[in-house]
Amino acid sequence: MQQETYWKAASRILGERITRFVRLCRKTASRATEENIHDLRVSARRLAAAQAVFDLEELADLKRAASRIRRSIGKIRDLDVAIGNIRQFAEGVEDSGEIAGCVRQLSSNRRRILRKLRPSLRLMVLKVPLVVPQGEERPFMTEARVYLPPLVDGAQGLELGLRSPENSGPVHRLRIRIKRLRYRIELFGSGLDDRSERWLESCKRVQDRLGDLHDRDVLIGILEKRWEQQIGQGHDGRALSRLLEDVWRDRHRRNAEMLRTLSLGFLEEIRQRALEFQV
Missing domain, CATH: 1.20.120 (Four Helix Bundle (Hemerythrin (Met), subunit A))
Incomplete structure (x- = not known):
């Protein structure tokens, strides 16, 4: 073909x-x-x-x-x-x-x-x-070797940072990496590998888990800022404080569950397959 x-x-x-x-x-x-x-x-x-x-x-x-x-x-x-x-x-x-x-x-x-x-x-x-301007008539799939491994390497390097539940930075950065990797894999489609659908499902599963944590981090930031405003205006902020505690507990629970079940082994499969394409 x-x-x-x-x-x-x-x-x-x-x-x-x-x-x-x-x-x-x-x-x-x-x-x-x-x-x-x-x-x-x-x-x-x-x-x-x-x-x-x-x-x-x-x-x-x-x-x-x-x-x-x-x-x-x-x-x-x-x-x-x-x-x-x-x-x-x-x-x-x-x-x-x-x-x-x-x-x-x-x-x-x-x-x-x-x-x-x-x-x-x-x-x-x-x-x-x-009409897209003509260039080299090289096979499109060779781009997989250029554009996939760096995202995989970056994601693998962030996994250890997830062990600190108080640090939202690694969660956010890994979520972005996995998200970009998912959309890049979509670009190459089945021409990349017959395992592409499974890789996409794995990316989405990890992205959803990290996304839930990110949503809690965003909410915590919003509630903390609003609580400070309420205190500054002379209110007791009790309801917001209670809400913050509940969100933090939920965030810790989700983080612990994610760490027990998170598997990024599929990333190495993607990297090795991408490197098989000759530039």
């Missing part, structure tokens, strides 16, 4: 991902539901993964615009998750209005970010070239 060339793959993959990203930008500008925000965020990540491999000068403006949108969408998504988690954790907590006030503030922050973002979403237009 003839292998797809780098430039044909660029035209196909960028065309598909840019088209979907633009469509979701317009959809989210009209209705910024949690589902649409989530879908746009995932689409933006997949586009970023493609543009990291196919770094075309003709798409530099689109790359910058998509990056700005991705950051703003990420902030909105974090707020959506935080609001949902606060409501879940607040069940059974006696509230004098502190928790409800925190939710109102986060909802206001969400509206403010979205208000600034909407013009960019509406102005996003399709800018992918109809």
Whole structure:
């Protein structure tokens, strides 16, 4: 079977991902539901993964615009998750209005970010070239050797840092590495290996576990800041303090469970397979 060339793959993959990203930008500008925000965020990540491999000068403006949108969408998504988690954790907590006030503030922050973002979403237009400039006719799959091993090496180097439950840094960095690796593997698809689907499932499983911890870390930061504001204004902050304790306990429980079950052995399989491709 003839292998797809780098430039044909660029035209196909960028065309598909840019088209979907633009469509979701317009959809989210009209209705910024949690589902649409989530879908746009995932689409933006997949586009970023493609543009990291196919770094075309003709798409530099689109790359910058998509990056700005991705950051703003990420902030909105974090707020959506935080609001949902606060409501879940607040069940059974006696509230004098502190928790409800925190939710109102986060909802206001969400509206403010979205208000600034909407013009960019509406102005996003399709800018992918109809014909991608020709270059070397090398097989696209050789790029796996270049773009996968560094992500694997970085992820493996962060595993030990997860043993410290008070340190959120390794969790966040490993989550980002695994997420990028997952979207890079998607780029190469079944042409990489018949184990690709299993690797993608493993990446998603680890990403979800780390994502749960990250969501708790974001929520803890929000609640601590809000608690300090309440204390500074003369309130007792009791409800927020109780909520913080509950979130911390849940975070420690999830971290301990993750450490018992976390397996990153699949990473070495990916690295070894990628190195088999000749540049």
